[in-house]
Amino acid sequence: MIIKDWKKDILTIPNLLSLFRLVLIPVYIVIYLNAQDMTDYYIAGGILAVSCLTDAIDGKIARHFNMISTLGKILDPLADKATQFTLILCLAIRNPVLWILVTLFVVKESFQLIAGLMILRRGKILSGALLAGKISTAVLFVSLIVMVLFPQLDAKTIQIITIADCGVLLASFIGYARIYYTHSPMIQELENNTDNEKSSG
Secondary structure (H helix, E strand, O other): HHHHHHHHOOHHHHHHHHHHHHHHHHHHHHHHHHOHHHHHOOOOOOOOHHHHHHHHHHHHHHHHHOOHHHHHHHHHHHHHHHHHHHHHHHHHHHHHHHHHHHHHHHHHHHHHHHHHHHHHHHOOEOOOOOOHHHHHHHHHHHHHHHHOOEEEOHHHHHHHHHHHHHHHHHHHHHHHHHHHOOOOOOEHHHHHHHHHHOOOO
């Protein structure tokens, strides 16, 4: 019975989709960093498109079929952040101007991880993602995928994209910093948040 419950909680479609996105990361790295012609770049872009598609549907499946799990709450954002970091890092290797974006991304995510752990120790949790964070994620994915599909972009265009990406990432960073350092209603008791998720699922 315990084994069946374990499989029911772990081997869900949303969790498997998140794991699939993590598996795609090393595949993308190998193809992109060894790309020699446009076909290779299109394949790399296709991998990212598949990753984005699975990211868009796994949450809907989890909510619609009541497959929300603790593991899923960890795997989904982990796959998101790992994919974003990989995408930025690989592009920075070929376009040094993007190292500033890599640095800002690492600082922001490190802050959120530490702040999240600190409030978790007090029995609290951030109840959801900020709109600024969702916009930042969307802009990053779209703009960086464009850079993957069009490796011949000139230096000025890449600089403009980098500035825009840094802008939305910084706005998201500031938004989350305000949430963590103020008494925001988005910071909720862990038990109450869990009850709300169960009742809404």
